Amino acid sequence: MSKAKLGDRKPERILENGDRLTRAEFERRYHKMPHVKKAELVEGVVYVVSPVKMQSHSEPHANIMIWLGTYKVATPGLMLGDNATVRLDFDNEVQPDALLRLDESNGGTSRISEDDYVEGAPELIVEVASSSASYDLHDKLQVYRRHGVREYLVWLVQDEEFRWYVWEEGTYQQQQLDESGCLKSRFFPGLWLDVSALLAREMQQVLTVLNSGIASSEHQDYVRRSRSEKEN
Secondary structure, eight states: OOHHHHHHOOOOOOOOTTOBOOHHHHHHHHHTOTTOOOEEEETTEEEEOOOOOIIIIIHHHHHHHHHHHHHHHHSTTEEEEESOOEEEETTEEEOOSEEEEEOGGGTOSOEEOTTSOEESOOSEEEEEESSTTSGGGTHHHHHHHHTTOSEEEEEETTTTEEEEEEEETTEEEEOOOOTTSEEEOSSSTTOEEEHHHHHTTOHHHHHHHHHHHHTSHHHHHHHHHHHHHHHO
């Protein structure tokens, strides 16, 4: 091959923050960059996540997964995802820190594609963000609202704050702490979060409160209905 022809070869395109791409081109480049662990397409704009820090992201993320995983074990018909790719539309392909979705047979609004990705809106999405300046509370929040993600929980680590949004008639309403200092899912009965305990990384207390929710009559009724619907 001549030098001229070698020089004509175009360099391989990569993902860079701020790129504006179609979802198809985003996926093509992402698949060719196995060293990149997390990248998202939000409103047609690429976001490549920086290396993950331990105390400000990795440990909070792990504790969220312990909380959600405990609930999933006690609740039939659920699928729990950790950094799963979610295709929402042609301009939005996200990779939330955690998601909880109903199986389609139980009335879930998302599905698993033939190539094993989530398509459509999961019922609950959780993101761990450094602060309120994060795009998790701006562009992504609007995308999740528009697609009807029923509940959206954001842990603002630096601000030591949780924001739990509930979808109601096309808008998000932010939940307030109840008298016991807990946030409680409106869609998933018994999914209770002791905010102060999780902020303090006191996981035994977090799970004690969650198990109280799992033992509640609301959760038990939900489990019975789910099993009955599956049998029928």
